[in-house]
Amino acid sequence: MASKPLTIVIKLGTSSIVDENTHEPILSILTLIVETAAKLHRDGHNVVLVSSGAVGVGLRRMDIEERPKHLPRIQALAAVGQCRLMSLWDGLFSHLRLPVAQILLTRNDIADRTQYLNAQNTFAQLFDMGVIPIVNENDTLAVSEIKFGDNDTLSAITAAMVKADYLFLMTDVDCLYTANPRHNPDAKPIEVVTDISSLEADVSSAGSSLGTGGMSTKIVAAKLGTSAGVTTIITKSSKPGNVHEIVRYLQQTEQLDLGSEESSGSPDLPTPPPLHTRFIPSETPIQSRSFWLLHGLKPRGTLYIDHGAYSALQKKAGLLPAGVLGVDGHFGQQEAVRLVVVEKISPDALNGEFLHHGQEPKEVGRALVNYGSSEIIRIKGQRSTHIQSLLGYADSEYVALRENISFTQNNDSPRH
Structure with missing residues (x-):
């Protein structure tokens, strides 16, 4: 049985490909990554690299020892x-x-739905042409308002955009552990995570002096990736060949599972893969x-809605002004806002202070609004027939x- 073609996103942090002290590219790792991507490509898979490292390489090129703090300098x-x-x-890659x-x-590039779809189409065309896309945040333009935060998040959004089967987050450890294995000899590896919300792991690993990510950002990326249906894997960056071995193992396991449904025999089990954590x-x-x-969108404000409106939304109805209790922030038409469910507003509430009877207001989703904040303040709590007047x-x-x-996942009830 032939293996089906997959789409695989591999995220590489700055510390994986640039030496933290000399700022020189780690050519041995880069070469192994290229060889791994080529093997996956030869197996018929689409491969995307999400590569950090521009600032680190720029430091070396300009003979600057430390990453500056001044934003225009970093962008340059x-x-x-x-x-x-x-x-x-x-x-x-040209050698192969x-x-x-x-x-x-940047976030601005995908905030517009048309541009998001254009990016999807570009990836699809590159795959058809046998090209390996290399993605990075546009650090020369990005400021805090439009940054993804780190390339772990960018890789998860990219994986969702290209409908990837696997997202590999390369890091300086083999996998997640129950405690820090450097300090605790009893730390146990966590090989499979079925529910991230109940994950109990040591995520104290911080990013390098060159990079921005740590283990906690990888957990965030895993939440994003798995919510979009992408199997997300953490494995060691210094051993890029692990990616190819893990993919082959998972494919063989899947084929065995399919084969066992059709046959009563006991096929040979595939060789166990290198240590990794699979979400x-x-x-x-x-x-x-x-x-x-x-x-894909940065929320510009918040709408506070009641439970009746939330229930109606879950039954596929739109959000009527009668269900809106309050507005926070300044935003225009067709901008994104958070949706937060609350019990009610106290009569003397000011500045969005809500009575919630011991229940914390909870964000349940996002919306693109048909009216700006000033208009919604005037029509909230009213019938739709009164909007005109x-x-x-x-x-x-x-x-x-x-x-x-x-809606965000696991939001069947805002009281959870």
Whole structure:
């Protein structure tokens, strides 16, 4: 039985590919990564690299010892380093006759739905052409408001965008442990995680002096990836060949599972793979548009809604102004907002202070709104038939259409 083609995203942090002290590219690791990507490509899989390292390489190129704190300086170094980094990748892949493409992203690039779909189409065309996309955050333009935060998050969003089967987060340890294995000899590896919310692991590992990520950001990325149906795997960055071995093992295991359903025999078990932590994807993954609403957009404010409105939304109704209790923030039409369920507003509440009878208000999702914050403040709690008289116009009877609302997972009840 032939293995099905997969889409595999491999995320590499700065510390994985750039020496923390000398800032020189670690050519041995880079070469192994290229060889691994080539093997996966030869097996018929689509491969995406999410590569940090532009600032680190820029430091070396400009003979600067420490990462500066001044943002324009960091952006300038990223501009210098990105050229060198892509030249390195292109040169190494060219030895194996594999073309690569550079894709630089910020949140602004995917905040517009059309641009998000365009990015998806670009990836699809690159795969058709046999090209390996190399993705990085556009550090020359990114400021805090439009940054993904770190490339772990960017890799998860990329994996969802390309509908990846696997997302590999390369790090300086083999896998997650119940405690820090460097300090605790009783630390046990965590090989499979079926429920991230109940995960008990040591995530104290911080990022390097060059990078921004640590183990906690990988857990966040795993939550994003698995919510979109992507199997997310943490494994050791200094052994990139692990990726190919793990993929082959998982494919062989899947084939054995399928074969055992058709045969009563006992086939040979595949060789166990290198140590890694595998996060099992959600059985009910978020669809592409919902994922974009939740994670592609930066919320500009908050709408506080009552339980009646929340129940109606779950039954596929839109958000009517009568169900809106309060507004926080300043935002315009077609901007994203958080949806928070609360009990009620006290009569003398000021600045969004809600009575919730011991229950903390909980964010349950995101929405693209049909009206700006100033308009919603005027129509909240009112019937839709009153919108015209209150505003002088009525673009829609809904504050947000149901198709423009997405719930976070595990939110069947905001009281959980």
